[in-house]
Amino acid sequence: MMDDLRELYQEVIFDHNRNPRNFHVMENANRTVEGFNPLCGDRLTLYLNVQADIIEDASFQGSGCAISTASVSLMTEMVKGMTEQEAQNMFKIFQKITTGKDDDVKLEELGKLQVLAGVKDYPARVKCATLAWHTLDAAIKNEEKSVSTE
Amino acid sequence: MSSLGSEGLAVGFSDRGLDVDKVRADFPILSRTVRGKPLVYLDNAATAQKPRSVIDAISHFYENDYSNIHRGVHTLSERSTVLYEEVREKVQKFINARSEKEIIFLRGTTEAINLVAQSYGGANVGPGDEILISAMEHHSNIVPWQMLCQRIGAVLKVAPINTDGELLLDEFAALLSDKTRLVSITHMSNALGSINPVEEIIGLAHQKGIPVLLDGAQAIPHMAVDVQKLDCDFYAFSGHKLYGPSGIGVLYGKSELLEAMPPYQGGGDMIRRVTFEETEYNRLPYKFEAGTPNIADTVGLGAALDYLCTIGMDSVACYEQQLLDYVTQKAMELDGLRLVGTAANKGAILSFVLDKVHPHDIGTVLDHYGIAIRAGHHCAMPVMDFFQVPATARASFAMYNTCEEVDVLMQGLKEVIEVFG
Numbered sequence A: 001m002m003d004d005l006r007e008l009y010q011e012v013i014f015d016h017n018r019n020p021r022n023f024h025v026m027e028n029a030n031r032t033v034e035g036f037n038p039l040c041g042d043r044l045t046l047y048l049n050v051q052a053d054i055i056e057d058a059s060f061q062g063s064g065c066a067i068s069t070a071s072v073s074l075m076t077e078m079v080k081g082m083t084e085q086e087a088q089n090m091f092k093i094f095q096k097i098t099t100g101k102d103d104d105v106k107l108e109e110l111g112k113l114q115v116l117a118g119v120k121d122y123p124a125r126v127k128c129a130t131l132a133w134h135t136l137d138a139a140i141k142n143e144e145k146s147v148s149t150e
Numbered sequence B: 001m002s003s004l005g006s007e008g009l010a011v012g013f014s015d016r017g018l019d020v021d022k023v024r025a026d027f028p029i030l031s032r033t034v035r036g037k038p039l040v041y042l043d044n045a046a047t048a049q050k051p052r053s054v055i056d057a058i059s060h061f062y063e064n065d066y067s068n069i070h071r072g073v074h075t076l077s078e079r080s081t082v083l084y085e086e087v088r089e090k091v092q093k094f095i096n097a098r099s100e101k102e103i104i105f106l107r108g109t110t111e112a113i114n115l116v117a118q119s120y121g122g123a124n125v126g127p128g129d130e131i132l133i134s135a136m137e138h139h140s141n142i143v144p145w146q147m148l149c150q151r152i153g154a155v156l157k158v159a160p161i162n163t164d165g166e167l168l169l170d171e172f173a174a175l176l177s178d179k180t181r182l183v184s185i186t187h188m189s190n191a192l193g194s195i196n197p198v199e200e201i202i203g204l205a206h207q208k209g210i211p212v213l214l215d216g217a218q219a220i221p222h223m224a225v226d227v228q229k230l231d232c233d234f235y236a237f238s239g240h241k242l243y244g245p246s247g248i249g250v251l252y253g254k255s256e257l258l259e260a261m262p263p264y265q266g267g268g269d270m271i272r273r274v275t276f277e278e279t280e281y282n283r284l285p286y287k288f289e290a291g292t293p294n295i296a297d298t299v300g301l302g303a304a305l306d307y308l309c310t311i312g313m314d315s316v317a318c319y320e321q322q323l324l325d326y327v328t329q330k331a332m333e334l335d336g337l338r339l340v341g342t343a344a345n346k347g348a349i350l351s352f353v354l355d356k357v358h359p360h361d362i363g364t365v366l367d368h369y370g371i372a373i374r375a376g377h378h379c380a381m382p383v384m385d386f387f388q389v390p391a392t393a394r395a396s397f398a399m400y401n402t403c404e405e406v407d408v409l410m411q412g413l414k415e416v417i418e419v420f421g
């Protein structure tokens, strides 16, 4: 594969796309929100178990492209144990980096999510990467409805 | 012989009248590169590229003839009016309408369908009446009818398709009822490529006295269209898919119907006399053309029609059918590729999905090889639901595409399968 494509499709992304983590329905979820990207038809259901303001558990179901599947898979791994505030901060940093408005943030702040930074060169794909986080944001705000990237 | 496929399958292509090298040379954009690779433009169902003659006609018009139409007595206004009205005549000839009055210039197919929904629908559809469409429609031929039905309390009926993406004609016929006020159906599906049996459809509807609108957005770039022979009541299409500019399209309507319809928008040009008490509407087609129209792009559309006339729509259809046969055969050789839309009568559109690879990823990888395809729902979400896919990848062909380009596409797809498989 060409080098510039490797920038977008890093090995980690392939790995999470083939074997998504936390890919199951959560029986004891107390937040369930659906995310939808009308542009590409991606749909996901995000399940959270939030106790006090700690995200104790996160899982998802749904189908999407490699970028969106890897993004939600990585996100569920990352936010477990975070406070809601920490998760929302991470969303802000992630948004800034993936849209190239990153003057006041450092790539390292993203931790494992850095592998998704390549989407900033693909404006049409940014929404694939951020769908997971928009859905999480809605879940945190306790919006028990579906969200859309449009 | 310019258009041989790698295995010589396309022997005879250019004997059929279309010299693809010559055609390609007329489209400046086709010689550019994308990401360092020659552009392979296979998103023609979304919009087609423009020949130099269209691009030149627009700039020539702005540089030499431009003014507003139907207004001034000065030279430029008269000149612009003549050029604009000449295009109406070109369109009339191109689709073989009876009269120029039956050609209404609008922004595109979407606006044309909205006009019929609001004007014809508003005047002729009552509570409990029905509009009949099909399960393969573009959102443009669904939503205006839903809006009308909601406003009036009418019912939208949908004729089903089979798993090849073909309309079920018997079911269609059974859905024609005493309450059906209009049939609105696509001539060719943008998501599947299916070409509908429109003459039968129109025959069945007319037996019950029901008028038929054909959404010709996809069909008209691929085949000769004769509205009198079809006997359709309305025909809608967009200039931009027909090698013309965006922002200009056409509604053809039988003059008896158009005469009886109320205006669509109010404003300048569509009136004959205005007082504050009442307005006398202009005659056809001006009744439906309120305000200053898209003059320059209309002139551009005229240049596109002139260009197509030098090639001949029958040659275009014949060439593209061979291209479709070639790409279909090649695509079926790929492991894990499933065609979405396998109608017996099809235009040059290849919609497909790959095992384990989302169409969006296919689109991004192919773009790196200079190949432009569309990935998504193609503004036909109900079609995606029917085939139970979130989206498809779609390669759609034009008269300037070649077998070599099909080979490049196949190479790209092999790469996609290798990387994601």
Ligand SMILES: Cc1ncc(COP(=O)(O)O)c(C=O)c1O
Binding pocket: B045, B046, B107, B108, B109, B110, B111, B138, B140, B141, B186, B188, B189, B190, B215, B217, B218, B238, B379
């Ligand atoms: C079948 C069909 N109908 C209608 C439209 C709408 O055309 P436009 O966007 O030019 O109004 C399209 C364009 O994608 C189409 O393919």
